[in-house]
Amino acid sequence: MKMKSKVACFKGNNIKECTRKSIELLGGIGKFIKNGETVFIKPNLMAQFYSPYIVDADVIRVVVEQCYNAGAKKVYVGDNPMVDIESKEVLEYTGYKDYLEDAGAEIVLLDENRYVKVYSGNAKCFKEFSLPEKLIKSDKYINIAKMKTHVLTGVTLCMKNQQGLLQPDDKIICHDYRLSQKFVDMALFRKPNLCVVDAFHCLEGYGPMFGDLKKLNCVLASNDIISIDHCCSKMMGFDPLEIKTTRLGYEQGIGNIKYDYIGPRITESFKKPWFNIPKKLGNIRFYSQIPDKGSENILKLSLSLFIAYSETFKYEFNKLKDLAVVYGGLNSKIKAHTALLFGDMAIKSRNMVKAKHFIEFKGNPPAHWLKVIQQLAKTFNLNIIGFMASALEE
Amino acid sequence: MEYEKKQWEAWKKFTELSAKISKGEKVRNTKITMPFIPLIQSDFYEFNELFRDIVLTFFGEDASMLTILKGYKKSLFEEIQDGYVVSYKWYDTDNVNILKKELKGRVKLFKQVDKRLIQDLEKLYNIYCKNKNKKEFLTRSIILLLEAYSNGRLKIWPKNELIKFADRLKTSLNAGPELLANLQNYIVNINIIGENNKGVLVNTGSRFTVELERDTIIKMLEELTQAEDMKQISNKFFNFVLFGLKHNKFKVEPNFFTWPIVTWFVNTKVVNLEEKTRLATKMFANPLRILFIIEKKMLIIEIEDGAILNIKQVESNKEELEKIWLDISKNYGFIHLAVKAREDSFKYSKSLLGKLQLFVKPTKAYEFYPKNQFVNEIAKKNILDILLNLALPFISS
Secondary structure (H helix, E strand, O other), rough: OOOEEEEEEEEOOHHHHHHHHHHHOOOOHHHOOOOOOOOEEOOOOOOOOOOOOOOHHHHHHHHHHHHHOOOEEEEEEEEOOOOOOOOOHHHHHOOHHHHHHOOOOEEEEEHOOOOEEEEEEOOOOOOEEEHHHHHOOOOOEEEEEEEEOOOOEEEEEEHHHHHHHHHHEEEEEOOOOOHHHHHHHHHHHHOOOEEEEEEEEEEOOOOOOOOOOEEEEEEEOOOHHHHHHHHHHHHHHOOOHHHHHHHHHHHHHOOOOEEEEEEEOOOOOOOOOOOOOOEEOOOOEOOEOEEEEEEHHHHHHHHHHHHHHHHOOOOOOHHHHOOOEEEEEEOOOEEEEEEEOHHHHHHHHHHHHEEEEEEEEEEOOOOOOOOHHHHHHOOOOOOOHHHHHHHHHH | HHHHHHHHHHHHHHHHHHHHHHOOOOOOOOOOOOOHHHHHHHHHHHHHHHHHHHHHHHHOOEEEEEEEEEOOOEEEEEEEOOEEEEEEEEEOOOHHHHHHHHHOOOEEEEEEHHHHHHHHHHHHHHHHHHHHHHHHHHHHHHHHHHHHHOOOOEEEEEHHHHHHHHHHHHHOOOOHHHHHOOHHHOOEEEEEEEEOEEEEEEOOOOOEEEEEEEEHHHHHHHHHHEEEEEEHHHHHHHHHHHHHHHHOOOOEEEOOHHHHHHHHHHHHHHOHHHHHHHHHHHHHHHOOOEEEEEEEEEEEEEEEOOOOEEEEEEEOOOOHEEEEEHHHHHHHOOOEEEEEEOHHHHHHHHHHHHHHHOOOOOOOOOOOOOHHHHHHHHHOOHHHHHHHHHHHHHHHH
């Protein structure tokens, strides 16, 4: 019999207790995990920093312990972080590996493990992709997301969390206006059996990497990926159907937007992540006369760092020499001291730019956005490679 | 009742003696009685001196005060001119209306202490008599007074800057009970230097004595009164410490080896430290939970948006850093960074720093876990040294 969609939420001062209780309110882990099953847990571990950027180690640990309590044979934990960051950096160097192995989990460094090609029959744009073999072979799949805002998708919750299952090449495919549909296509292939959202310490503003801390002190659990995303985005002060992943997912039958909610009433207003690339920032001018959505998205992600911390650094963009950033096609001529051509479409318009120096970011779109940040920082005369280091030095 | 009687007599005697001294010998530092709470036992004489100094700062050198002992049918009126008690009078009533009528608008400041507050203080005092822990007594007394102020057992009116500060501190009680409970770890002896360079020593039983100019205390209180909550209070206090160190506003005795490092660091390296710490912690983990291990003592410091949110002393019977980190994480929640001061460098620095304080760079004085690359990066910039050195005096005291 099909289970009714339910979202449970527990608010408290102890993150471990919140995680345990939210699953208990949902009916207990025994409803999802049976004796002798193998479980694959996919937490959001996008970078080698900690909460509120990634899921708190204690939330994952409690879920691992619960799975074993329910009689699981093996519990795997794995994620493929952002492009340019190795799983090892996130899982080993942060201490997560030791901490979770102590609870009995087997850590899977996805970028070092086997992937299996899959075909999503009903998919609209993302039909063929690879998924970790450990996930395919596991009996159950648990998706643990972090409650955060995101400059491209508004929020990043369980639907967006699926991105971390992919290999770098698959990650950049459809990373444009089709991004939300891509996650729906993935969910059409395999939906999580249990979803958990760590909303203890959340991120607001220019997420997913450079926002501000927002404390909700709660953890949510659900049997429906659309229901939990709907519920969380509502808590965050968004119109849930404004979130494309939720709307498309609901429309295409991934899950329900009508569900039973068990827990306290929480309504917050998260600082919104939306921003448009400005036309001018100090002496930097931005151009995109023929839109290139993919490059615009990656530039937005990278630029959010500078926007978010420009005040903290009190960095004077005015001190820069005249710089033009082109992130789409051009249909009229422009002049600048230095021109930064962002993406293949901008590079094709090079003959429309008169400049002394050219910097090119190849790709459609340029995929390695951490490298983009580093290059931008170099161009803007900021040493972002040792980002914090430079901030600390002076 | 015996205790209260004793306190009352001691208070009366002390008041009369102080007034006599100030009238006869014109001793600048014993100018005003401050029968705030009955802490006039010889051990706590210094506390009254401190209260007196602080209160004078806020109430001015010319004041007239009425102290009412609610439930005792006793009150004391004092007139102060140029900081000296020129006259005082006892009244055998605790009825405010009668006293107001009697004194006809001469009272500038009213204080009312409830009998139950004195009884509670008696309980604390009895505990102190058994364990002789001055720091614990002082901390618990402060908390008790704040609570008393909150529930009306201690009333002061009309409101002034000092009271506004107490108000803010009172509202922060719920926000940081652990911080307050750990207050005693931070208590040091204070030597207040007045205008004639004469020191008034407030002995709290600490190993450390901080020498502070009276003006510096005033500046600190003024700063703290601007704070909205506990987070801001800790932030402002942190800034104050840095400012004081940078401008040689206070000295610490004994010349504990970390202080020269901190002073050196402040003078040479620290620019916008608060902003940098805020940014570092904001990008790394927010809140950030650091475990400091120094000579088998362990302390978790929780920093949110760069400001200290919480401090907790913890325990583990493990020896290796990695095992301690795992043990503490399991029992107290995940620790982002465990920092252990290396004992060899600890001793080495200790012996050298007296002579070579400006030449010894405080690097590699610790080991840390997990070996996060980000930590490696910030370790190169000595941020861990700053945090470690700031934590050392507290954990060692």
